[in-house]
Amino acid sequence: MADRPVPLKDTRLLDVKLGQLPSxxxxxxxTPSGLTGAVRRGYDSYLNKYINVKKGGIGGIxxxxxxxxxxxxxxxxxxxxxxxxxxxxx
Amino acid sequence: MNLTFFDQFMSPQILGIPLTILALLTPSIIFPxxxxxxxxxxxxxxxxxxINSFTxxxxxxxxxxxxxxxxxxxxxxxxxxxxxxxxxxxxxFTPTTQLSLNMGLAIxxxxxxVLTGLRNQPTTSLGHxxxxxxxxxxxxxxxxxxxxxLFIRPLALGVRLTANLTAGHLLIQLTSTAVLTLLPTVPxxxxxxxxxxxxxxxxxxxxxxxxxxxFVLLLSLYLQENT
Numbered sequence: 001m002a003d004r005p006v007p008l009k010d011t012r013l014l015d016v017k018l019g020q021l022p023s024x025x026x027x028x029x030x031t032p033s034g035l036t037g038a039v040r041r042g043y044d045s046y047l048n049k050y051i052n053v054k055k056g057g058i059g060g061i062x063x064x065x066x067x068x069x070x071x072x073x074x075x076x077x078x079x080x081x082x083x084x085x086x087x088x089x090x
Numbered sequence: 091m092n093l094t095f096f097d098q099f100m101s102p103q104i105l106g107i108p109l110t111i112l113a114l115l116t117p118s119i120i121f122p123x124x125x126x127x128x129x130x131x132x133x134x135x136x137x138x139x140x141i142n143s144f145t146x147x148x149x150x151x152x153x154x155x156x157x158x159x160x161x162x163x164x165x166x167x168x169x170x171x172x173x174x175x176x177x178x179x180x181x182x183f184t185p186t187t188q189l190s191l192n193m194g195l196a197i198x199x200x201x202x203x204v205l206t207g208l209r210n211q212p213t214t215s216l217g218h219x220x221x222x223x224x225x226x227x228x229x230x231x232x233x234x235x236x237x238x239x240l241f242i243r244p245l246a247l248g249v250r251l252t253a254n255l256t257a258g259h260l261l262i263q264l265t266s267t268a269v270l271t272l273l274p275t276v277p278x279x280x281x282x283x284x285x286x287x288x289x290x291x292x293x294x295x296x297x298x299x300x301x302x303x304x305f306v307l308l309l310s311l312y313l314q315e316n317t
Binding site for chain 2: 047051052053054055056060061064065068069071072073074075076078079089090
């Protein structure tokens with residue numbers, strides 16, 4: 001609890017208070033190298049937490065596949081709604 | 091809007107970006123990057139073991155110069171396998187149902203094997219056009235036939251993969267439509283059709299894996315002839 005105060009720019013997302021969220025978001029690095037760095041960090045943290053462990057189970061890969069199905073559903077949404085409106089099953 | 095059974099094969103778009111791009115990139119996420127540890131995690135160990143045993147078995151009949159092809163053939167196999175298997179999940183898109191992708195894979199690979207053969211050992215390559223032990227009278231006709239069969243190979247490679255996957259997906263869609271339509275009226279028949287649907291899904295799983303393997307196996311065969 002008694003950490004020395006970290007500047008807002010460097011705090012991690014889970015430590016940011018809700019009121020500070022817009023200013024935190026504005027201060028992030030949106031250059032291409034910054035974005036690729038963020039994607040790489042996210043990928044590495046997921047990999048190290050769920051897959052790169054001695055006794056990893058099926059959960060790690062199952063979460064990825066489920067996320068892929070959800071993203072595909074969102075991508076397909078318009079087409080699916082037009083099917084319901086058109087009254088067809090296929 | 092006239093919806094047909096073939097609508098599942100058009101890749102839907104958000105903001106003009108088709109789903110094909112995501113479907114083609116997802117296999118690379120499934121295969122994680124190399125681990126620097128000596129004892130890796132279960133996932134990496136399993137993958138490394140399968141890839142190594144597959145490559146060893148694939149490269150057995152090919153001589154030393156053909157072993158340069160091992161990386162491209164194994165990565166092709168891994169990509170096709172993953173694309174086919176991911177296409178069986180709900181709402182996903184299978185890029186290998188598009189003839190354009192399969193021909194784009196088949197024609198350059200086949201052409202590369204033919205050109206390698208013609209460049210390094212032209213006499214032997216052309217000699218493959220006449221099988222051993224044919225009667226002398228049949229020679230001209232047989233050469234024509236063998237040339238035609240040579241040029242049909244890339245077409246067959248591409249169309250085989252497309253047709254198998256498209257047919258499988260269509261069958262699944264048709265039987266599931268039948269199950270849903272029959273459910274309010276004749277539930278027993280619907281249950282029977284559902285059993286057929288389960289069996290069909292298992293078949294589709296097998297076909298997905300087998301077709302990827304056949305593609306790569308035939309390419310290695312063409313390579314073997316020409317190296």
